[in-house]
Amino acid sequence: MGHPSQPRRSDDLATRIVAHMVPDPTDLDDPATRAAYGRLSSVTCVLLNVLLSIGKGAAGVLAGSVSVVADAINNLSDASSNVVALIGFRLASRPADEGHPFGHGRFEYLAGLAVAMLIVVMGAQLGRSSIEHILWPTPTDFNVPTVLALGASILVKLGMMRLNHSMGRRTGSKVLEATAIDSRNDVITTSVVLAAGIVSQLTDVQLDGWASLGVAVLIVASGIGLMRDTVNPLLGQTPSTTLVRRVYDRIMGYPSVLGTHDLLIHDYGPGRQFASAHVEMAADTTVRHSHEVLDLIERDLLREEGLRIVLHCDPIETTNGLADLRNWLAARLAGIDPSLSVHDVEVTHPVAGGPAHVSLDCYRPERLPIDDDELRRRITDAVLLRYPDASCDIVIDTGFVSPLSP
Numbered sequence: 339m340g341h342p343s344q345p346r347r348s349d350d351l352a353t354r355i356v357a358h359m360v361p362d363p364t365d366l367d368d369p370a371t372r373a374a375y376g377r378l379s380s381v382t383c384v385l386l387n388v389l390l391s392i393g394k395g396a397a398g399v400l401a402g403s404v405s406v407v408a409d410a411i412n413n414l415s416d417a418s419s420n421v422v423a424l425i426g427f428r429l430a431s432r433p434a435d436e437g438h439p440f441g442h443g444r445f446e447y448l449a450g451l452a453v454a455m456l457i458v459v460m461g462a463q464l465g466r467s468s469i470e471h472i473l474w475p476t477p478t479d480f481n482v483p484t485v486l487a488l489g490a491s492i493l494v495k496l497g498m499m500r501l502n503h504s505m506g507r508r509t510g511s512k513v514l515e516a517t518a519i520d521s522r523n524d525v526i527t528t529s530v531v532l533a534a535g536i537v538s539q540l541t542d543v544q545l546d547g548w549a550s551l552g553v554a555v556l557i558v559a560s561g562i563g564l565m566r567d568t569v570n571p572l573l574g575q576t577p578s579t580t581l582v583r584r585v586y587d588r589i590m591g592y593p594s595v596l597g598t599h600d601l602l603i604h605d606y607g608p609g610r611q612f613a614s615a616h617v618e619m620a621a622d623t624t625v626r627h628s629h630e631v632l633d634l635i636e637r638d639l640l641r642e643e644g645l646r647i648v649l650h651c652d653p654i655e656t657t658n659g660l661a662d663l664r665n666w667l668a669a670r671l672a673g674i675d676p677s678l679s680v681h682d683v684e685v686t687h688p689v690a691g692g693p694a695h696v697s698l699d700c701y702r703p704e705r706l707p708i709d710d711d712e713l714r715r716r717i718t719d720a721v722l723l724r725y726p727d728a729s730c731d732i733v734i735d736t737g738f739v740s741p742l743s744p
Contacts, residue, residue: 376427443607454564461557471547
């Protein structure tokens with residue numbers, strides 16, 4: 339299956355760590371492999387965050403700095419979010435069962451959402467304490483041990499950010515991406531606290547509270563962004579246009595395939611995508627041959643994309659002028675919107691020598707500025723140019739994905 343990106347030279351450290359801790363780091367569609375990545379990240383981050391919290395907490399208390407203490411609490415909150423991520427990866431790796439035939443992969447999205455919510459809550463709490471410190475400032479004693487503790491924290495968090503960013507890019511995991519962003523926020527947080535403390539110590543201008551408030555705003559904003567990124571797949575966001583195009587091109591690349599439409603792709607968690615589509619083949623093709631071609635496409639997409647797809651054969655008449663009618667209608671619909679497409683075009687004559695009856699399906703993109711009734715009227719007008727007095731039965735398809743959509 340195609341994944342967001344491949345390891346680069348800058349990931350050498352992460353590659354060595356992963357090679358020792360993950361049994362099969364290349365099988366990214368295996369829930370056990372993803373769980374191993376999550377376990378490595380979560381356990382490492384929990385241990386480091388607890389150590390950082392203890393060290394910075396002690397330094398902050400000795401210095402009387404609310405921003406340093408808040409930064410220490412931030413690390414403790416990070417440790418709790420790492421535990422949530424660990425639980426999420428473990429639950430997501432559970433196999434499918436009778437009650438959950440598509441597996442439990444969406445637990446990974448839920449874990450990412452929980453981590454994002456914890457980031458927002460932590461930022462809000464930090465903002466409240468910062469405002470209190472701005473209103474009622476207290477002098478701080480920003481000493482050498484405090485500077486060393488904060489400097490060490492920045493270096494550790496940079497390493498955590500690099501590790502989680504590398505593993506998140508490998509696996510496409512929203513949880514690991516959220517953890518990497520959280521580590522980046524901590525680098526910024528601690529850097530601002532360190533700079534404000536040094537300035538306050540040298541100038542007697544109390545910037546401790548203001549530094550904490552600025553950091554709190556940044557943390558809340560990044561948490562909200564992460565919440566949006568993790569909620570979208572839970573709500574059933576449209577699959578990437580790159581994936582849709584690859585699936586479309588793959589299906590169209592087989593002999594005997596004339597077209598494909600009504601493509602649906604469902605996401606039940608990383609590595610757990612399911613799809614269905616209609617494949618158009620000549621009506622005079624034998625059932626056995628059509629079945630063999632569709633079976634081959636399904637097997638190839640599972641092997642190459644990790645996509646479990648079910649295909650339905652639509653027989654298309656190629657000798658009675660229907661193909662020409664379909665192309666003729668498609669050319670006129672393109673003048674309305676290039677994303678419009680027609681399929682399942684049928685022409686019958688209920689009464690010999692009488693008016694024709696034309697039935698067809700039309701894919702309608704959600705962003706089309708006209709409603710279904712207006713679209714039916716325009717299609718009917720086009721049909722009547724070819725078949726005067728014809729009756730029309732037009733089905734408007736929505737909810738499917740199309741490679742023609744921008």
